[in-house]
Structures are given as C-alpha cells and as structure tokens.
Amino acid sequence: MSQDWGYTVQPQQGGGDIMHALAEADRPRHSDKSAGQWVKSNLFNTWYNSIITLVFGALAFWAGYYAIRFVLFTARWEPVSDNIELFMIGLFPRDEITRIVSQFLLLAGALGLFVGWLRTRALNQAHESGAEIKQSTLREYLSVYSAVTLFITFTLVIGADTIGPWLLTLGCIMAAVTSYMATLRLMKPLFKLVLLSPLAITAGVLSTIPDLNNQAAYAIAAAATTALVVVHFIRALPVTLTVGMLAAVLAFQSLSGTDGLAWLYLTLASLPTVFWLLAKTGDRRMPALGGAGAIILTAALVWNTAINSFDLWSIVLLAALASALAGLFRSDPSTGARFGAIIVAAAVATFISDRIGFPGIDWGEWGGLQLNIVVASAAIILAFPVGLLLALARRSSLPVLRYVATVYIELIRGVPLISLLLMGQFFIGFFVNSDTPLSNVTRATTAITMFSAAYIAEIVRGGLQAVDKGQTEAGQALGLTAAKITRLLVLPQALRAVIPAMVGQFISLFKDTSLLSIIAILEFLGVREIIHAQEAFRGFGIAETLVYVAFGFWAFSFTMSRESQRLERRLEVGDR
Amino acid sequence: MSDDTNTLPSNAPDQVFADATQLMGASKEVMIDVAGVDKFFGEFQALKNINMRVGQQEVVVVIGPSGSGKSTLIRCINRLEKHDRGQILVGGVELSEDIRNIQEIRRETGMVFQSFNLFPHLTVLENITLAPRQVRKTSKRDADAIGMDLLERVKIPDQAHKFPGQLSGGQQQRVAIARSLAMRPKVMLFDEPTSALDPEMIKEVLDTMKDLATEGMTMIVVTHEMGFAREVADRVVFMADGQVVEVGTPEHFFDNPQEERTKLFLSQIL
Numbered sequence: 001m002s003q004d005w006g007y008t009v010q011p012q013q014g015g016g017d018i019m020h021a022l023a024e025a026d027r028p029r030h031s032d033k034s035a036g037q038w039v040k041s042n043l044f045n046t047w048y049n050s051i052i053t054l055v056f057g058a059l060a061f062w063a064g065y066y067a068i069r070f071v072l073f074t075a076r077w078e079p080v081s082d083n084i085e086l087f088m089i090g091l092f093p094r095d096e097i098t099r100i101v102s103q104f105l106l107l108a109g110a111l112g113l114f115v116g117w118l119r120t121r122a123l124n125q126a127h128e129s130g131a132e133i134k135q136s137t138l139r140e141y142l143s144v145y146s147a148v149t150l151f152i153t154f155t156l157v158i159g160a161d162t163i164g165p166w167l168l169t170l171g172c173i174m175a176a177v178t179s180y181m182a183t184l185r186l187m188k189p190l191f192k193l194v195l196l197s198p199l200a201i202t203a204g205v206l207s208t209i210p211d212l213n214n215q216a217a218y219a220i221a222a223a224a225t226t227a228l229v230v231v232h233f234i235r236a237l238p239v240t241l242t243v244g245m246l247a248a249v250l251a252f253q254s255l256s257g258t259d260g261l262a263w264l265y266l267t268l269a270s271l272p273t274v275f276w277l278l279a280k281t282g283d284r285r286m287p288a289l290g291g292a293g294a295i296i297l298t299a300a301l302v303w304n305t306a307i308n309s310f311d312l313w314s315i316v317l318l319a320a321l322a323s324a325l326a327g328l329f330r331s332d333p334s335t336g337a338r339f340g341a342i343i344v345a346a347a348v349a350t351f352i353s354d355r356i357g358f359p360g361i362d363w364g365e366w367g368g369l370q371l372n373i374v375v376a377s378a379a380i381i382l383a384f385p386v387g388l389l390l391a392l393a394r395r396s397s398l399p400v401l402r403y404v405a406t407v408y409i410e411l412i413r414g415v416p417l418i419s420l421l422l423m424g425q426f427f428i429g430f431f432v433n434s435d436t437p438l439s440n441v442t443r444a445t446t447a448i449t450m451f452s453a454a455y456i457a458e459i460v461r462g463g464l465q466a467v468d469k470g471q472t473e474a475g476q477a478l479g480l481t482a483a484k485i486t487r488l489l490v491l492p493q494a495l496r497a498v499i500p501a502m503v504g505q506f507i508s509l510f511k512d513t514s515l516l517s518i519i520a521i522l523e524f525l526g527v528r529e530i531i532h533a534q535e536a537f538r539g540f541g542i543a544e545t546l547v548y549v550a551f552g553f554w555a556f557s558f559t560m561s562r563e564s565q566r567l568e569r570r571l572e573v574g575d576r
Numbered sequence: 577m578s579d580d581t582n583t584l585p586s587n588a589p590d591q592v593f594a595d596a597t598q599l600m601g602a603s604k605e606v607m608i609d610v611a612g613v614d615k616f617f618g619e620f621q622a623l624k625n626i627n628m629r630v631g632q633q634e635v636v637v638v639i640g641p642s643g644s645g646k647s648t649l650i651r652c653i654n655r656l657e658k659h660d661r662g663q664i665l666v667g668g669v670e671l672s673e674d675i676r677n678i679q680e681i682r683r684e685t686g687m688v689f690q691s692f693n694l695f696p697h698l699t700v701l702e703n704i705t706l707a708p709r710q711v712r713k714t715s716k717r718d719a720d721a722i723g724m725d726l727l728e729r730v731k732i733p734d735q736a737h738k739f740p741g742q743l744s745g746g747q748q749q750r751v752a753i754a755r756s757l758a759m760r761p762k763v764m765l766f767d768e769p770t771s772a773l774d775p776e777m778i779k780e781v782l783d784t785m786k787d788l789a790t791e792g793m794t795m796i797v798v799t800h801e802m803g804f805a806r807e808v809a810d811r812v813v814f815m816a817d818g819q820v821v822e823v824g825t826p827e828h829f830f831d832n833p834q835e836e837r838t839k840l841f842l843s844q845i846l
Contacts, residue, residue: 477686479683480710481679492697
C-alpha cells in the first residue's frame with residue numbers, strides 16, 4: 001500500500017507548540033519586580049486607582065477586623081462546639097456510629113481509587129500522545145482544598161472532645177492515600193506493605209469507640225485490604241474503577257442497609273471489570289458467554305412465567321433474551337456476549353446481595369451535614385443522567401419525545417424548588433404505589449432530582465448546540481449512525497464545554513438541600529432549631545451557629561467550584 | 577434516464593461535452609448518476625435540474641463562483657443535504673428516504689470538508705479508526721494497522737497519538753483524507769479541501785489528492801485550484817446559479833470555453 005507520493009514534507013512545528021510558546025511569553029513575570037514596585041505599578045499607578053485602593057482597602061480592613069474579632073474573641077462558640085455531633089449527623093443512633101466510621105473510611109478509600117484511576121488514565125494517554133501531563137502544583141491543591149480543610153480543622157478543634165474524631169480524620173486521610181498508592185507502580189516491597197494498612201486503620205479507629213459490635217467493620221476492613229492488594233497487583237484500570245465503585249456503594253449501604261436495589265448497584269459497579277475480562281478472553285469465547293447469559297435469561301423467563309404467570313417481568317426478560325440472541329446470532333457476537341455478561345453479572349450480584357443483606361438505619365434518623373451530603377450526592381448522581389436524557393429528548397426528531405421533554409423542563413423550571421419539595425410530600429405518593437410509604441428524605445431527594453434534572457437538561461442542551469455542525473456531518477459522512485454520532489462525537493465535546501455551568505448547578509443543588517429543614521428533615525441548617533430549643537442555648541449564640549452553618553456550606557461549595565476549575569484546566573489537553 | 581445501460585460508448589478525449597451525463601474514456605461503469613436534481617433552501621433554488629454522471633476512476637472537478645451550488649451538489653451525493661426532486665444513484669444504490677440506502681452510500685463514499693471537521697477530543701489515530709471500528713466492526717488491532725498504514729501514506733505516521741489541535745492545517749487535512757480512506761470508499765468527495773489552508777500548506781494536500789487520483793480513485797472535487805483542475809481532472813464541470821453551464825476536458829475548458837458565463841468567470845480568476 002505504501003508508495004512514493006512524490007514530495008517530502010518538511011517537519012512542521014505543531015500549532016500546539018506555538019500556542020505553548022505564546023502562553024509562555026504572555027505569562028506575567030512577578031519575579032522581575034520587588035513587592036514595593038508591584039504595589040506602586042498595580043495599586044497606585046493612577047490617581048483614581050489610588051483612591052479605589054484606599055477606599056476598598058479600608059473597607060476590607062474594617063470588615064476583616066470585625067470578622068476576626070468576632071471569630072476569635074467575641075463569639076461564644078459553645079452552641080456549636082457542644083453540639084458538633086448534632087451538626088454532623090443529626091439524631092443518628094449513637095450506638096450505630098460504627099456505620100458512620102466505616103462509611104467515611106470507605107468513601108475516603110473510594111476517593112483515593114478514583115483519583116488514582118483518573119491519574120493513571122491521564123498518564124497512559126499522555127504517554128501515548130507524547131504530550132506532557134499537566135501536573136497540578138501544590139499551590140493549586142492548596143487553593144482547591146484549603147477551604148474544606150479549614151472547615152474540618154475548625155470543627156475538630158472546637159468540637160472534638162475525644163481522640164475519636166481526630167483518629168477518624170487521620171484514618172480517612174490514610175485510607176485515601178493508601179488506596180491512591182495501590183494504583184501506583186511501587187517498586188519497593190516495603191511500600192507494598194502499606195497496602196495492608198486498612199486493617200490497621202480500621203482496628204485503630206474502632207478501638208477508640210467502646211462497647212460496639214465491630215464484626216462487620218472488621219470484615220469490611222479485611223475485604224478492603226484484599227481489594228487493594230488485588231488493585232495493586234492486577235494493575236488494570238477497569239478493576240480499579242470497579243473496586244472504587246464497590247467501596248462507594250458499600251459506604252452508602254453501611255448506613256442505608258441493603259435495599260431492593262443492591263443487586264443493581266453491584267451489577268453496575270462490576271461492569272467495567274466484566275467488560276475488561278470479556279475483552280481479555282477474546283473473540284473466541286464471546287459466543288459462549290453470550291450463550292450462558294441467554295440460558296440464564298431463558299431459565300429466569302420460564303421460572304418467572306411458571307411462578308407469577310406471564311407478567312411485566314416476563315415481557316422484560318423476553319425482550320432481553322431476544323436482543324441477546326439477536327446480538328449473538330446476527331452480525332456481531334460481541335453484542336450478545338456483552339449482553340450475556342451483564343446478565344451473568346446481574347445474576348451473581350442478585351445472589352450475593354440476597355445472601356449478605358443487612359438492615360439499615362431508617363432515613364428518618366439521618367441528619368446533619370451527613371444528610372446534606374448524601375442527599376446532594378444522590379440527587380447529583382440521579383439528576384445528571386435524567387437531565388442528559390431530557391436534553392437529548394428535547395433535541396430529538398421524534399415529536400412526542402420532544403414535546404414531553406419540553407413540557408417537563410418548562411413546567412419544572414417555572415416552579416420554585418420549595419413548592420416542589422412541599423408538593424413532593426403529597427404527590428409522589430399518588431404516582432408511586434407502595435405498601436410502605438416513602439420516607440420524607442426519599443420524597444425530598446426525588447423532588448430535588450426532578451428539579452435539578454430540568455436545569456441540567458438546559459445546560460446540556462446549550463452544550464449540544466455549541467458543538468460545531470461539522471462534527472455531525474463528518475460522522476454522517478463516515479456512515480456512523482445518529483446514536484453513535486451523539487454518543488461518541490457530540491456528547492463528549494458538549495459535556496466538556498458545560499463543566500463550569502454543570503458544577504454551578506451542582507453547587508446550587510448542594511446549597512438547596514438546606515431547604516429540607518422546611519419539610520421537617522433535620523439537615524445541617526435545621527439542626528440549629530433543636531440546638532436553640534435546648535435550655536442552655538435558647539436565644540443564645542444564634543449568630544454563631546448561623547455563621548458556622550454558612551461556613552460549612554461555603555467550604556464545600558467553594559471546594560467544588562475550585563475543583564471544577566482545576567478539572568477544566570486538566571481537560572484542556574488535546575482540546576484544540 | 578438512469579434506466580438505460582450502465583456503460584456508455586467511448587468518446588474522443590478532446591470532445592467538448594455540453595452534457596455532463598456523458599462519460600469520459602472507454603466504457604466505464606457509472607459510479608455516480610445524478611439525474612434531474614433540484615434542491616431548494618426555502619424559496620431559494622440552489623440546484624436546478626442537475627444532470628451528471630461520473631464513471632469509475634474518473635476525476636471530476638467542479639468549479640464556479642461562490643453560491644453556484646457546487647458544495648450543495650456534492651453534499652447531496654452523500655445526503656448531507658436532501659435533494660427535493662430527481663434521482664441520485666451512487667454505485668447503483670439509489671438515495672431515497674430509506675436509511676439503509678443512505679448508510680450504504682455513506683459507507684462507500686468518503687468526504688473531505690473545507691474545515692477538516694476532525695474530532696478534537698480524539699487522537700489522530702482514533703479519528704481514523706473510529707469509523708472502521710464502529711461501522712465496519714473491525715477489531716482494534718486491525719483498525720490501528722489500517723490507520724497507521726494510511727498515516728504512512730499521508731506522510732505523518734509520527735503524529736498518530738497527537739490530538740488534531742496539535743497539528744498544522746495541512747496535516748489536519750491530510751488526517752481528514754486518511755480518515756475518509758479508512759472506510760475504503762469507492763468514491764471520494766472533496767468540498768473545497770484547500771480553501772481554509774495557508775498557501776504553503778496547500779501543496780501537500782493537493783499532492784495527496786493527486787496521488788489518490790493516480791491510484792484510480794473516483795473523485796469529485798469542488799475547488800478553486802485551477803492548476804489542480806488542469807493537471808488532474810478528467811473533466812471539469814462549471815456551475816453557475818445552480819446550473820451546470822459547461823462541461824469539458826481541462827484543455828478545452830480552460831483554453832477554449834464555449835459559454836459566455838464561463839469566459840467571464842475564467843477572465844475574473846485567471
């Protein structure tokens with residue numbers, strides 16, 4: 001195929017290098033000037049700038065003086081410091097604290113794994129493209145995480161009266177670092193021993209809490225240790241992702257218990273690894289796996305039809321079986337195999353979640369900042385895909401989809417969240433017929449999810465419209481189907497473009513969880529009410545508790561915003 | 577018109593064809609058959625009763641003033657625009673409402689755009705292997721091999737793992753050509769492939785296209801590069817106001833144009 005094309009190409013300097021050089025040249029050089037010179041040329045270079053500097057400098061000084069005086073000297077922090085547990089977890093049963101501990105440790109571990117996963121992926125990509133990886137500097141990390149660190153430190157300093165919370169914080173940091181290290185290629189055997197530390201951390205933290213049944217926590221610690229060893233020695237990105245997701249799911253369930261959806265979480269978490277294994281086994285075994293899935297589906301279909309007669313589930317199973325078989329026997333055995341693999345994974349997950357079910361703490365007993373974070377995370381995780389689908393539906397060529405999405409979005413966006421929350425108390429029960437009434441928190445989470453999904457849909461739609469039409473045309477000209485053009489070409493570019501707006505929406509969602517107090521849920525802000533109902537703090541320290549709650553919301557929101565900016569900068573690799 | 581035989585009698589190479597439906601050279605298979613095509617954008621008629629046939633391995637260069645419907649014509653051939661009347665056949669398949677026909681034609685037809693339209697979030701190699709993997713279900717290893725082979729051909733194998741944004745315009749357009757070739761098309765459509773390029777990069781792209789023509793690819797090229805038209809084209813089609821005004825071999829077209837409109841255009845650009 002190679003032939004002489006009759007010309008030689010001069011090596012050209014890539015546009016990227018030129019842009020890099022330009023950016024380099026534009027970078028301001030602080031080092032040229034002394035501090036005095038900088039002040040003179042930037043703050044007092046003209047008479048009006050001098051006035052602005054003086055006026056606003058005085059204002060800032062005045063505000064800063066009173067703020068510092070309040071925080072350090074005049075404020076009475078007792079209402080906060082005596083009630084820090086209330087602020088953090090509300091009225092969560094105190095003899096079930098083990099669950100909170102294991103939740104935090106697992107979440108920290110999951111975080112470490114996710115960061116390691118992202119980093120390894122970026123490194124692999126940079127290695128292939130020969131591009132330099134953008135290292136975040138210490139300064140960047142400080143600017144991102146100093147707010148939340150400050151909040152946690154403040155909380156610990158004024159609120160922790162035992163060593164427990166300090167140990168837990170330390171344990172979380174170590175769990176995150178250890179999990180992160182598990183994703184790295186470590187040469188020294190001594191370092192590899194660090195992988196065993198989850199056991200030590202958990203044992204250490206739990207030993208500070210007296211009189212608790214810690215068996216489950218120790219079991220989780222052992223599992224976590226094993227998982228880290230697996231992650232480290234297999235060194236495959238999908239496995240890391242699966243273990244991270246499992247840790248996150250388990251963290252959630254250590255509080256909520258295994259509900260009816262446990263099999264679904266387990267299946268979803270396992271998918272990266274399942275597909276990875278599928279790809280590893282190669283084309284040869286694909287039909288076998290697809291066949292196994294088809295057999296299980298058939299068995300489930302027969303079983304369900306025999307026990308429950310031909311109901312909705314039978315139809316679902318039949319449809320699944322049909323598509324698996326279609327994939328298996330038509331053009332593309334890998335579709336059938338993937339389908340089969342999902343079914344096999346779901347079957348195994350159902351079996352496991354059936355065996356190791358354990359009860360949770362009723363939603364009504366959750367509270368404090370913990371609840372805000374859980375509700376916000378759940379709403380973000382749910383609202384994102386819903387919003388994405390709504391945005392796609394609104395741009396669909398199918399009129400019914402388009403109208404439904406448009407009506408939904410415009411209805412929801414025209415209604416205040418607070419009224420949705422109140423309506424959720426009444427209306428969701430009408431739509432969802434359940435023997436046990438839905439909990440307050442579930443209703444509220446649903447309302448917030450519905451609300452945010454409409455806004456996210458509009459944000460995503462903006463991103464979709466911003467993608468150049470030429471991208472779609474190029475995809476069409478290559479013979480890609482409309483679905484693949486959207487999924488592989490348009491969406492990735494659209495989503496990347498809307499990260500800032502999206503994170504802004506997530507931040508406002510997080511802050512909106514403070515509205516839950518209006519429907520009698522004891523969240524971070526609402527905790528104040530029971531604090532000031534106490535004899536000792538009635539009408540006392542109201543400003544202090546308000547400031548503390550505001551500080552908490554700000555710390556997390558600011559961190560999210562900063563982290564999104566850092567993410568944007570990192571994603572710039574290969575953007576243009 | 578399209579129902580008659582697919583092969584046409586040979587014609588003397590120097591003859592001027594007022595009729596674009598006549599083919600060049602000795603009895604070649606008809607690759608593209610455009611018959612009586614009209615296209616409207618609202619009230620505006622962009623194409624007026626276009627008739628054109630392109631034989632296998634033929635290189636047809638379409639020129640004309642801007643707004644004359646050249647781009648619209650080739651965008652109709654792979655259904656980036658929908659024609660309103662008439663019939664278009666590519667490789668014997670008719671462009672109809674049937675999505676399967678459209679997909680089949682798009683698979684067999686490569687297109688190169690003025691603005692490259694590379695996928696900025698994918699590496700150069702991923703840009704090229706995307707369609708073979710997703711449409712032809714080629715395995716990653718095979719697709720990568722095809723991709724690297726094509727990058728050799730367009731002389732930039734060392735850029736395989738870079739992102740399009742890191743490449744020069746000429747390199748990007750050559751990647752775009754490689755991307756189209758990866759589907760092993762029977763026909764290549766070029767929509768002003770050098771118009772967005774800096775002058776010093778035009779040559780490398782034209783050379784790539786020239787070599788493609790030498791290899792026997794069937795090509796329709798919309799361009800303002802008269803040198804390329806003169807050198808590479810089997811036939812030149814001149815369009816104005818949505819109509820085919822004149823068709824001929826490059827020699828006849830440039831040296832001995834018949835129509836007033838053509839003479840005017842040539843006098844303006846040459």
